[in-house]
């Protein structure tokens with residue numbers, strides 16, 4: 522054994538040897554972190570690190586709340602691991618995350634913000650960070666002073682607080698696009714809020730229908746994801762955004778604009794609805810989960826002045842303030858220019874992947890599929906042939922180690938659903954996209970074939 526090896530490397534190489542020689546069998550559960558730490562008299566962190574490194578080599582995988590398992594290998598090549606293709610992910614690719622930079626920021630944050638760590642902080646967020654965000658947001662045409670900017674524990678928290686709090690228009694129903702982000706739907710369900718839906722397609726929404734909702738239905742706010750929609754991947758046109766802002770003012774309805782992928786924008790002129798708001802009816806939410814680490818739980822909200830005080834009270838009663846350490850790391854990351862540098866890199870990577878997805882779909886999918894490649898960002902939608910049940914396809918792909926999600930979860934229970942799957946490129950690469958789309962085509966063809974045979978036999982039975 523080399524003297525220089527770290528303890529985690531020793532532990533890792535021992536377990537790796539057991540995996541490659543089948544002493545730990547494919548699919549078998551590995552010893553718990555605690556058991557590893559006891560067996561090797563090492564710290565829990567060392568055991569975790571050893572498993573994380575094995576996971577990076579695709580030798581093991583983790584199941585939340587269960588543990589680590591040896592990956593399955595193909596029969597023809599017992600040593601080769603079966604590659605997992607993940608079209609379902611929404612969190613950033615660890616391979617593109619500058620982990621070392623984050624680590625550096627967090628270490629510096631502990632040193633520089635030591636005083637704040639010892640006390641509770643402003644529910645609205647650090648003033649110095651809000652000043653930094655004022656500049657950051659202005660670059661995407663969101664002009665607001667620090668007094669209107671709040672820092673929250675993730676975009677999801679903003680959606681939660683805004684759904685719960687009363688609004689000055691005194692109305693109670695919430696209007697959502699259909700389909701929409703499932704995290705928002707679960708929140709509304711939990712609160713038992715009256716929720717109405719309006720269909721969103723690649724062409725946008727029917728603005729006359731939006732006006733009817735605003736006029737007749739006591740809408741407190743309209744929740745919208747204008748840019749790189751989740752799950753559709755599409756964006757509104759400038760004219761549509763202007764009209765939404767105009768209707769909001771006319772009918773005293775608020776717009777909750779969820780700009781979760783603002784940093785992925787590649788078009789020169791793609792301003793948010795917020796920039797067209799003349800009457801203080803647009804609430805702008807921007808998540809930092811797709812650029813920073815989602816575990817830091819960071820997002821910012823720009824609020825009309827009429828909502829500031831109530832929002833502050835709801836935020837304070839929820840968690841007092843957003844983690845001081847996360848706020849400090851974001852402030853440093855913005856100030857030193859790493860944020861800008863990293864988002865440029867991520868944007869370029871995801872753009873290449875979306876192009877690869879478009880090419881693969883053209884190559885492998887027949888005209889029976891309706892493919893909507895995202896205009897940017899991370900999501901695209903594929904509508905399956907009419908006769909095919911999306912859950913059968915998802916299960917079939919799962920068996921082949923391809924993860925993909927149905928868009929069922931993005932619909933209100935009462936709304937007509939489509940027969941679609943959401944394809945995320947965030948944790949893929951060009952090669953896995955190509956393979957994954959080919960497997961999708963093959964799986965659908967196999968299901969169609971099976972259905973044809975079943976139909977044939979049914980016909981014979983009938984006679």
Ligand SMILES: Cc1ncc(COP(=O)(O)O)c(C=O)c1O
Nearest residue numbers: 611675676677702751781808810
């Ligand atoms: C549309 C949309 N809004 C909000 C969020 C929540 O992001 P956060 O991690 O900031 O809570 C997500 C997460 O994927 C999302 O897709």
